[in-house]
Amino acid sequence: MTLAALLLAGSLYAQNGDDSHYDERHFQLTTMLRYDSYSWESSQMSVNVSIGGRRNRENYWGFQTGLLKVSRTMQYGVPLLIDYTHYYPMGKAGRHSVYFGTDIGYMWIFRGQSSIFLSEKLGFDFDLGGQLPHLMVGIQANFWGVGATVGFTF
Numbered sequence: 001m002t003l004a005a006l007l008l009a010g011s012l013y014a015q016n017g018d019d020s021h022y023d024e025r026h027f028q029l030t031t032m033l034r035y036d037s038y039s040w041e042s043s044q045m046s047v048n049v050s051i052g053g054r055r056n057r058e059n060y061w062g063f064q065t066g067l068l069k070v071s072r073t074m075q076y077g078v079p080l081l082i083d084y085t086h087y088y089p090m091g092k093a094g095r096h097s098v099y100f101g102t103d104i105g106y107m108w109i110f111r112g113q114s115s116i117f118l119s120e121k122l123g124f125d126f127d128l129g130g131q132l133p134h135l136m137v138g139i140q141a142n143f144w145g146v147g148a149t150v151g152f153t154f
Contacts, residue, residue, distance in 0.1 A: 028054050028062065030083075030136065032151025036119075038144045042072040048151075050083045057094070060085040064103060075112040081105035087125060095127035099138070118142055125153060 030050040037043045045068065052062020064081040085101035103119045123138020133152040140147050 025056070026054050028052055028060055028153060030062070030064075030151055030153045032136065032149050034066075034068075034140075034147060034149045036140070036142065036145055036147035042070070043145075044068050044070045046079055048079060048081075052083065057089060058087050060087070060101075064105075068107065070109065070112070073112060075109050077107055077109035077112065077114070079105065079107050079117065081117065085121075097125040099123055099125050099136075103140075119147075121149065123149065 028051075032048050032050070034046045034048055035043065036045075046066050047068075048064050048066030050062045050064040052060060054060050060083070062083040062085075064079060064083040066079055068077050068079055069075070070077070081103045082105055083101065083103050085099050087097040087099045090096045090098060099122070101121045103117070103121065105117055106114065107117045108114045119140045119142040121138050121140040123136060126135045126137070128135055133154045136149065136151045136153050138149045140149060
């Protein structure tokens, strides 16, 4: 699923690869690997895709979903999240950013206990240059634990 999203997003990004569009509204796709730890014995890992739009250079709203695995119980599920990210451009050109955001929604667990989900996130968005995507690296905290995220923004 992530490979398909990367291939699709790569071709979309190549069509509008210059950064001048960041001052305008535009489509954004993010693929990420997310890991949340709830205790020494319990964690979950997910491969997610966030699809949405940038209203301007600083604000992104999207829908995030994917496939998650809960480690201790070996259960699987699907996150269904609304994704908001605020970018704070850094440097003279503003091509790199610090970001802060919120993911809120529902973790639907197959044959298990599903739950409401709320997470705050903080990280860095690095422009890799030219036609390449941005590398996104961050940490997050939710009601149950802490985690990390790594992915690409197109």
